[in-house]
């Protein structure tokens with residue numbers, strides 16, 4: 001499958017490694033330009049491109065940049081993607097350490113992914129946001145393995161969500177349907193499921209135990 005990855009840091013880099021290993025045709029971009037991604041391209045066989053080119057022909061586009069950088073993404077970012085493409089959003093809002101205060105999230109109560117959707121102009125599927133980047137490399141397990149971890153996946157577009165869940169299964173993880181993007185506060189930072197390394201039952205339980213109140217440490 002053709003996959004575009006926008007952001008080549010902890011998460012984007014490791015997704016590039018695993019998805020190329022599985023035989024996918026991966027294009028990867030960062031903010032500084034493809035010439036700064038030659039080492040990752042050589043290591044993995046991915047194609048280093050500009051952010052504006054990453055989505056071309058892609059069935060799945062992964063947006064994995066710090067939240068504060070989402071507004072810097074180029075206009076037309078998703079132009080030329082394949083028919084029916086899905087966008088994965090791995091983002092988290094860290095107002096104090098990294099992103100600064102975002103009023104639409106804090107005052108208007110938008111979930112982090114709803115805010116991102118509005119910036120990029122396309123629905124997203126929220127996945128990997130509570131997954132340790134290293135686990136993408138170290139913890140894949142075959143289906144049915146009792147040690148297999150489960151990841152919550154939220155999104156409004158059922159077909160796109162299914163496409164993303166199938167890809168995550170191929171990567172070696174179970175998934176739990178965490179509802180729509182308005183429900184995705186259940187998997188935001190500091191919720192019980194965030195960073196939880198457990199299987200389907202525990203992830204389902206943790207999602208149900210989340211509180212919609214934004215924790216004090218995650219307010220700008």
Ligand SMILES: NC(=O)c1ccc[n+]([C@@H]2O[C@H](COP(=O)([O-])OP(=O)(O)OC[C@H]3O[C@@H](n4cnc5c(N)ncnc54)[C@H](OP(=O)(O)O)[C@@H]3O)[C@@H](O)[C@H]2O)c1
Nearest residue numbers: 007008009010011030031032064065069072091092129133
């Ligand atoms: N680290 C984790 O374990 C983890 C786990 C789950 C979720 N997340 C979330 O996933 C997102 C990415 O995290 P990360 O740790 O992978 O970030 P990171 O290591 O800081 O990497 C960020 C990447 O985004 C790129 N980028 C920034 N602005 C861009 C732009 N305008 N256009 C294209 N690329 C741009 C950066 O490129 P340059 O280097 O060229 O600037 C870099 O490759 C964050 O929201 C984070 O909270 C992280």
